[in-house]
Amino acid sequence: MSVVLTVNRRKRTVDADADKPLLWVLREDLDMPGTKFGCGAGLCGACTVLLDGQAVRSCQTPIAEAAGKQITTIEGVTALPAGQKVVDAWTRIDVPQCGYCQAGQIMSATALLTTNPKPSAEDILLGMNGNICRCATYVRIERAIREAAGLETKA
Amino acid sequence: MSAITGKVALSRRSFIAASLAGGAALTFEAKIALAAGPGVPDATVLNAFIRILPDNSVIIGAKNPEIGQGIKTMLPMLLADELDVTWEQVKIEQTDANEKAYGPQVAGGSTATPMNWLPARQAGAAARAMLVGAAAAQWSVDAASLKTSAGRVIHAASGRSATYASLAKAAAAQPAPDLAKVALKKPDEFHIIGTPRKGVDTPKIVRGEPLFGIDTRLPGLLHAAIVKCPAIGGTLVSHDASAVKAAREVVAVVPISSGQCPAGKQDAVAIVGTSWWAVQKLRDKLVVQWDIAAQQGFSTELYAKQAAEALAKAPDATVFKAGYADAALAKAAKVITGDYSYPFLAHATLEPQNCTALWHADGTAEFWAPTQNPGNGRKDVAAMMGIAPEAITIHMTRIGGGFGRRLMNDYMVMAAQVAKAVPGRPVKLLFDRTDDLRNDYYRPGGWHRFTAGLDASGALTAFKDHFVTFGANGKPIRAADMPASEFPASVVPDTHLMQSFLATNLTTGWLRAPTSNAMAFVYQSFMDEVAEAAGTDLPALMLRTLGAPRDLPTERPSIVFSTARARAVIERVVAFAGWTGKPSTVPGKGRGFGFYFSHRGYFAEVVDVTVADGAVKVDKVWIAGDIGSQIINPLNAEHQAQGAAIDGLAQALVWQPIVQEAGAVQTVTFSDFPLLRMDAKPAEIAISWVKNDYPPTGLGEPTLPPVIPAVANAIRAATGKRLRSLPLQLA
Numbered sequence: 001m002s003v004v005l006t007v008n009r010r011k012r013t014v015d016a017d018a019d020k021p022l023l024w025v026l027r028e029d030l031d032m033p034g035t036k037f038g039c040g041a042g043l044c045g046a047c048t049v050l051l052d053g054q055a056v057r058s059c060q061t062p063i064a065e066a067a068g069k070q071i072t073t074i075e076g077v078t079a080l081p082a083g084q085k086v087v088d089a090w091t092r093i094d095v096p097q098c099g100y101c102q103a104g105q106i107m108s109a110t111a112l113l114t115t116n117p118k119p120s121a122e123d124i125l126l127g128m129n130g131n132i133c134r135c136a137t138y139v140r141i142e143r144a145i146r147e148a149a150g151l152e153t154k155a
Numbered sequence: 156m157s158a159i160t161g162k163v164a165l166s167r168r169s170f171i172a173a174s175l176a177g178g179a180a181l182t183f184e185a186k187i188a189l190a191a192g193p194g195v196p197d198a199t200v201l202n203a204f205i206r207i208l209p210d211n212s213v214i215i216g217a218k219n220p221e222i223g224q225g226i227k228t229m230l231p232m233l234l235a236d237e238l239d240v241t242w243e244q245v246k247i248e249q250t251d252a253n254e255k256a257y258g259p260q261v262a263g264g265s266t267a268t269p270m271n272w273l274p275a276r277q278a279g280a281a282a283r284a285m286l287v288g289a290a291a292a293q294w295s296v297d298a299a300s301l302k303t304s305a306g307r308v309i310h311a312a313s314g315r316s317a318t319y320a321s322l323a324k325a326a327a328a329q330p331a332p333d334l335a336k337v338a339l340k341k342p343d344e345f346h347i348i349g350t351p352r353k354g355v356d357t358p359k360i361v362r363g364e365p366l367f368g369i370d371t372r373l374p375g376l377l378h379a380a381i382v383k384c385p386a387i388g389g390t391l392v393s394h395d396a397s398a399v400k401a402a403r404e405v406v407a408v409v410p411i412s413s414g415q416c417p418a419g420k421q422d423a424v425a426i427v428g429t430s431w432w433a434v435q436k437l438r439d440k441l442v443v444q445w446d447i448a449a450q451q452g453f454s455t456e457l458y459a460k461q462a463a464e465a466l467a468k469a470p471d472a473t474v475f476k477a478g479y480a481d482a483a484l485a486k487a488a489k490v491i492t493g494d495y496s497y498p499f500l501a502h503a504t505l506e507p508q509n510c511t512a513l514w515h516a517d518g519t520a521e522f523w524a525p526t527q528n529p530g531n532g533r534k535d536v537a538a539m540m541g542i543a544p545e546a547i548t549i550h551m552t553r554i555g556g557g558f559g560r561r562l563m564n565d566y567m568v569m570a571a572q573v574a575k576a577v578p579g580r581p582v583k584l585l586f587d588r589t590d591d592l593r594n595d596y597y598r599p600g601g602w603h604r605f606t607a608g609l610d611a612s613g614a615l616t617a618f619k620d621h622f623v624t625f626g627a628n629g630k631p632i633r634a635a636d637m638p639a640s641e642f643p644a645s646v647v648p649d650t651h652l653m654q655s656f657l658a659t660n661l662t663t664g665w666l667r668a669p670t671s672n673a674m675a676f677v678y679q680s681f682m683d684e685v686a687e688a689a690g691t692d693l694p695a696l697m698l699r700t701l702g703a704p705r706d707l708p709t710e711r712p713s714i715v716f717s718t719a720r721a722r723a724v725i726e727r728v729v730a731f732a733g734w735t736g737k738p739s740t741v742p743g744k745g746r747g748f749g750f751y752f753s754h755r756g757y758f759a760e761v762v763d764v765t766v767a768d769g770a771v772k773v774d775k776v777w778i779a780g781d782i783g784s785q786i787i788n789p790l791n792a793e794h795q796a797q798g799a800a801i802d803g804l805a806q807a808l809v810w811q812p813i814v815q816e817a818g819a820v821q822t823v824t825f826s827d828f829p830l831l832r833m834d835a836k837p838a839e840i841a842i843s844w845v846k847n848d849y850p851p852t853g854l855g856e857p858t859l860p861p862v863i864p865a866v867a868n869a870i871r872a873a874t875g876k877r878l879r880s881l882p883l884q885l886a
Contacts, residue, residue, distance in 0.1 A: 005499055020432055021432070024430070024431070024432035026434060028378075028430050028431065031372065032363075033363075033365045033369070033372065034362070034363020034364065034365075034372040034508070034556070035363070036505075037369065037507065037585075038505050038506075038507075038588070039588040039589065039824065039825050040587055040588055041824055041825065041826075043824065043825040043826060043831075044505065044825055047507055055479070073363065074360065074361075074362070074363030075363045076365075078362075087361045087362075088363045090357075091258055091353075091358060091361055094353040094354055094790060094794070095357075095412060096223075096354060096356075096357055096360045096361070097223035097224075097225075097354075097504075097557045097795075097798055098221075098222055098223025098505070098553075098554065098555050098557075099223065099354075099356060099357075099360035099366070099553065099555070100367060100505045100506045100555030101502075101505050102360050102361065102555060103360075105360060108253075110520045124660075124833075125833055125834055128833050129832050129833050129834050130832075131832075131833075132505065132507075132825070132830045132832060133832075134503060134505040134556045134558075134830060135223045135502060135556065135798045135802075136797065136798045136801035136805070136831060136836070137794070137797075137798065137803055138801065138832075138833045138836040139797050139801075139836060139840060140794070140797075141833070142833070142836070
């Protein structure tokens with residue numbers, strides 16, 4: 001079936017089953033491999049994208065649910081003011097190790113700062129605890145979010 | 156990775172090989188190929204690693220697999236410093252796998268620093284010498300009168316200078332210098348080594364650019380999902396794919412046979428098609444019959460029962476013996492015993508195992524492989540497919556986590572078989588998370604029964620360990636061994652290390668700081684018990700037991716254990732953490748210590764915990780490490796140390812055992828095998844490096860082991876409870 005998606009402010013028409021997860025439509029049909037496959041069960045957060053600004057697990061989101069909504073992926077996150085700040089802080093602090101989870105981390109951090117520009121330590125934990133980093137870059141993820149929010153002096 | 160680049164033609168003229176001695180008598184071969192690597196128009200090739208561009212920028216080849224350890228940045232730093240260019244001039248490119256051109260290309264054992272510290276610098280210095288030689292010839296001056304700086308050769312006496320770019324063509328025609336004799340910088344001349352440098356791929360990662368094996372994109376790419384035998388080692392009896400083949404997305408159904416796959420049969424059926432999402436969904440429709448008669452008896456429960464039985468009997472073999480441990484124990488003023496254990500663990504790299512392969516019409520094969528050991532992958536594929544190793548081209552992708560899982564190349568061997576069934580079309584084979592957790596090369600579980608004797612002065616005089624591990628044919632299987640030089644057996648006069656073997660069908664392998672991650676927990680936890688019995692604390696007992704500064708041999712002739720270096724990191728962490736050995740006056744708070752030597756690195760660590768309502772919160776970790784004279788990239792060193800410490804905390808507190816029933820692993824999701832999340836991150840990790848004159852060594856692994864016993868010992872201090880098995884659980 002033909003579905004029209006709005007991805008990073010661009011309309012894209014895909015021919016895929018309605019139950020195909022957004023993750024695989026992005027990776028296979030739209031040639032956008034920035035969004036990552038980690039567990040396929042909504043447990044690791046590697047596939048996080050924004051749907052109308054809300055962080056969702058794209059592996060658990062059938063495209064039928066995404067149609068008609070604004071989809072933002074890592075490839076387009078810097079178009080959002082919070083996304084640009086997050087990406088800048090991530091780069092400045094050199095957050096990634098292997099880097100595989102970082103697209104998902106950046107999307108969750110962007111969603112957090114969009115709705116809550118000055119998050120408390122507790123808020124950061126709540127916003128980010130769904131995203132696993134197997135290399136354990138958590139110390140820098142927390143610092144990058146605080147810097148992006150202007151809560152900490154830039155290194 | 157956006158198009159098929161074709162097989163990279165490596166012209167192999169003018170190889171220079173030089174045998175060099177570096178580090179602690181570590182011997183290796185360094186080779187420079189005078190022309191290698193993919194062509195860039197207008198680039199002048201100075202050697203296998205260095206190409207100079209007309210704008211005076213330099214392309215440096217990064218040869219090792221990048222798994223997040225920062226090697227793609229670090230090795231080029233060594234070359235760039237000796238080449239004498241600025242870091243801003245450098246562009247880094249991942250090389251293909253070609254050990255003849257580049258030397259060893261393995262991400263394992265924290266070996267990259269000791270193995271490359273000299274050869275990488277020599278390759279940079281050799282290229283610099285050729286540029287200097289070209290300028291000397293052009294200006295008719297003595298090469299010794301020339302200096303270099305920021306990618307220019309300078310003749311101070313005449314005020315002449317020239318960019319490397321302007322000299323590159325003439326330099327390429329210069330004779331390549333003898334690597335063993337080329338002059339290297341003194342440490343105070345380094346301008347890149349020892350300075351903090353960000354990861355070369357960080358800007359691409361934060362933009363979501365395709366870098367990883369799973370991101371490989373090629374024209375006409377097909378996808379493969381697998382149905383693996385639920386019990387590792389089981390064999391495929393028959394399969395009926397008629398319902399699967401009816402689907403429009405399906406191109407082929409390929410039985411994958413066992414045989415040359417590393418360590419154990421890998422029978423599977425691959426469904427190949429135009430979408431991975433589509434083919435993986437069709438796996439339910441595949442009718443497969445497996446033979447698991449030889450595997451179905453194995454279970455977690457059986458191992459525990461057999462281990463208890465083995466501990467009650469005489470051991471199967473001696474690992475190390477000195478003096479007479481039983482006689483010494485009979486005379487001891489105090490005898491301490493303790494039984495410890497730890498479970499099977501998975502690696503759980505976040506990027507599931509995958510590999511893209513293309514079988515060419517001429518019988519050669521090309522791979523895009525996230526592997527930590529492409530050289531072994533080449534051998535395994537050649538053996539399985541019956542083709543020459545030279546017929547295999549391997550492109551190395553960035554890797555979404557290794558931790559030792561990708562030292563094994565089962566996914567390459569499987570992808571090769573699938574690709575051969577669809578010749579001329581690239582196919583990406585991808586495990587889902589269940590495939591990944593069920594088909595790991597697990598960190599093997601183990602059991603230890605310790606006995607230690609103290610004399611009246613509190614000195615450790617006798618030591619015994621009966622280790623129950625997994626083995627076959629009277630030997631431990633992969634990564635199930637124990638070092639004969641394990642401390643304190645290496646220094647206690649009457650000592651006996653023994654082992655017994657259990658059988659398993661599970662494939663085992665190396666998990667970050669292999670062997671050490673388990674041994675550190677059991678040995679340093681038990682030593683904490685011994686310290687208590689001796690009326691002292693663990694750092695004090697360690698210093699007393701280590702004794703006078705001296706070098707002790709290990710299993711590997713090239714590695715010695717220096718008690719002086721061990722003492723120095725223990726003393727450093729004691730001072731740095733303000734360790735007093737006194738219990739905390741705050742209820743629920745406790746402090747623990749652990750020391751471990753592995754992968755040439757010496758690490759002593761202190762952990763503070765707070766225990767409330769049975770939950771353990773790690774407040775702070777102090778790390779004192781000795782990895783020699785030079786931290787090459789201090790920024791990355793900090794990242795690695797933070798990550799390794801938290802990875803150790805995960806093993807101590809978060810990861811659950813791999814569970815096996817009726818031959819098959821039952822741990823199939825991140826609910827069964829939870830990974831550490833941000834809520835378990837310590838509030839602070841403090842790091843202090845002990846510098847000395849020893850050659851630089853790696854730190855990705857040796858930082859990890861001591862944190863595990865340090866947490867266990869801290870929990871003991873906080874609660875009075877001694878936890879003797881992993882994960883540490885109070886309830």
